[in-house]
Amino acid sequence: MVMASEDEVSLLVIVVDVNPIWWGQQANREPQFTLSKCLDAVMVMGNSHLVMTRTNKLAIIASHCQESHFLYPCKLWKSGDGHGDDNASTSGDGKYELLSVANDFIAEEIKNLMSRTEVKGNQTDTLLAGSLAKALCYIHRVAKELEAGQEIKSRILVVKAAEDCALQYMNFMNVIFAAQKQSILIDACVLDSDSGLLQQACDITGGLYLKIPQKIALAQYLLWVFLPDSDQRSQLVLPPPVHVDYRAACFCHRNLIEIGYVCSVCLSIFCNFSPICTTCE
């Protein structure tokens, strides 16, 4: 293992998909693995990352269908150090205080987030692209606030539950390319259904994509596969990369095609030739 020096900061941003509709249904499908268990596993992952090196940083974003919310660090962190200590969630188990405070904050925040959920029929998709964008902005901000001489290496871990939302395609691709430009890895741990967008994201940025067979063992998968950073991964034997289907779908039928016709003005893809493009004419 490479010993990180004081100068190297490793930032891990975990984006957790907390789509209430999916998780609510999941509670009925598989009662032994609910959102609480998932959050526990994510917390274990976060704690492990903070404990690996003193200079490691962590951020957790909850990706909801109405907003993307930072579970950790939260705004009260810096200013509220005072009354954080008063309520002394000294868990009494001798845990590293940073971890116990962090865990409490996360629990607090998720409760607040869920309690203010409103039921809306037209918003059922997880706002994943937005959460990723917020993650990128946070990484950018932390990179700017570094002390002189410190370098930062960051990665984003996405824990995905619900299905892909095709409407977020453009934003998603923008996020992916922005991350690639900034050399930020995007890893994906998929619980239920394969996500083509995340597969592309991992392939383009150099991260790992894994669809786990057993949801209850989530913590083990996270620790084994996603805890090491990119330098260490080259020394480990990890699941091989998935074959990504980069075929585009034609705009007229939404079928995947291998050879198509592209409009030179608006770049829309069609499976049949037609002299006038239906998108831009």
Add this chain to the structure above:
Amino acid sequence: MAALSEEVLLVVKRVRQRKQDGTLYLMAERIAWGPEGKDRFTVSHLYADIRCQKISPDGKAKIQLQLVLHTGESTNLHFSNESTALKDRDAAKDLLQQLLPKFKKRANKELEEKNRMLQEDPVLFQLYKDLVVCQVISAEEFWANRLSINNVDHSLSNNKQEVGISAAFLADIRPQTDGCNGLRYNLTSDIIESIFRTYPAVKQKYGENVPHNLTEKEFWTRFFQSHYFHRDRINTGLQDIFSECAKLDEKGLKSMVFQGVKNPMVDLLSLEDKSLEEGYGSNSTAPSTSNTNKTVKENSNSAIIKRFNHHSTMVLAAGSGKKADAPNGQACETSSTDGNSRDSDFFQPPIKKVKIQDVIEYEDLHRENGKKTVALNLKKSDRYSHGPVPLLPQQYTTSQDIVNSVNCIKHEIASYKPCLTQVMSSSTASSAIAALSPGGVLMQALAQQAINQMVPNDVQEEMKHLYTAAGELLRHFWSCFPVNTPFLEEKVVKMRSNLERFQMTKLRPFQEKVQRQYLSTNLTGHLEDMFQMAYNKFHAWQTRRMMRKT
């Protein structure tokens, strides 16, 4: 037979070849010999075919000339005219000596070119070996495409680059003493060209006087003798062809000084010598450019300095490539060769501005000017929101489902308390580890070894050669279509047989070798497919041709 348009350079009578009397004719491109009395030439060789000529030694009775061809054959010519045999033979030999090199270069150059190409590119060399040496394809076809490319390159690179003039070219002439009070000047054509480019007045004089009045040697002798060339240019008023040049130079220099330097950043006048007071500095009187007030020594000093300046400006002007014909022309150049004065000479302020801007700005650091963008008019812009993503079956949730789920979750999370000591049981953890270990459920893809690790290196190399050779043959084959001319028809048929031959001689043995080594991978499948496609195309073309004919 001799073509009517051929130019006959030399005719030699009484030349015997193979014990027959005849006449030798030297033409523009070939040498030919015909027997006496007959009209035809029995022997005719192109100069390009002749490798060299040999003559019999001087002491021998028989005066002979031998022509050796590239192929190794030789032809002996015996000059049998009693009186003029030696002269004839020498005349023929001299002419041949002049003509042969011209033709020799052309033939050799091609061969040299080919050799060079083969040596430089090992892939090409390998291809050549595979195809031409093994007689799969003829050498002409091989070189057909490649040579033409190279010839084009050569003609392009022949654009002459202008050579600058060394400022010291006059000094480089370096006179050598001749032993008895004379001086030898070594003039090369380079130096002469430099002199002409720098001092166009001299060129003019040369054009006027040589070769009518003076020979070249005399011209240059006078040039070096004249005071024009020497340091102390005291116009003694001698009747010298170069005294006019001196006057022209003076005029040119004066006009240059008058023009001044167009660089607003440089103030040459401030560099004058200024004396502080009497006794400090040079003269109390203001310096002037007139010659009268000065002593002889100062006069010659200023003359030398003037000549230096003039010489430098002339060299610069000539080196910048502009044609300097008249003194006025020279004057204009001095203003444009310094600095970046692109604007016309009339406007002082813009030049200064341009110069200042040049110094303070760097082009690449400029912010990109907002490019004119064209707005995209979309009739169906919602297509952009989903992009080229296939339509996947979406799960439909009823509103009742939604409400239930949300309530369920709210309820669950409201009482959430992290319990990190019981995240999972050890059995689930170990099963997850098993899945992640090599051989586990998630690691199946790793079991397939990369093919390039299983196949030995020499087999890989041979495959690469096969692919290059096959690619070359297939390229020749496919370039014949569409078959328009009878030449292409022949070529297509030939290429088909070539392909078959290649398959037999190279591909099959390789396949067998691979199989013998128990490599189960199908390395030649793709090559076979390509060949099969070519055969199919040929077959289709052939049947179509048959149908057209019947």
